[in-house]
Amino acid sequence: FKPLRGDPADSDVEVRSQVNLSRGEPMILNYRVYKTPAGWKIYDINVLGAWLVETYKGSFASEIGKSGIDGLIKTLAEKNKRLASKPIKAAAK
Incomplete structure (x- = not known):
């Protein structure tokens, strides 16, 4: 740091x-x-040089435009559930 x-x-x-x-x-x-x-x-x-929040803001706005805030929440919940069920792989050395 x-x-x-x-x-x-x-x-x-x-x-x-x-x-x-x-x-x-x-x-x-x-x-x-x-x-x-x-x-x-x-x-x-x-x-x-790219802030993660700013990067996601555009994709979230797109999803909200298509499916509303409830659609965004549903999409994020499904993605989190899918990712949580996958084992984490160790980086190759």
Whole structure:
């Protein structure tokens, strides 16, 4: 992680990090986090200059346009259920 300069009272901050890969250039990963009574929680991540929330906003708007908010919720619930039932594969070394 890169040094963070912020006010200790802040409840919403951006954490900047750099992942050094075994091959090639380092990858910059930035996280948006907020403070909860249970601790800090990540709510957005930036990979290669794109914030995940912004990326999904367009696809969510499209689904809402086709099926409404209930359709979006149903689609997300089905996808989560499908993904939760799949085992996680370890990365090849």
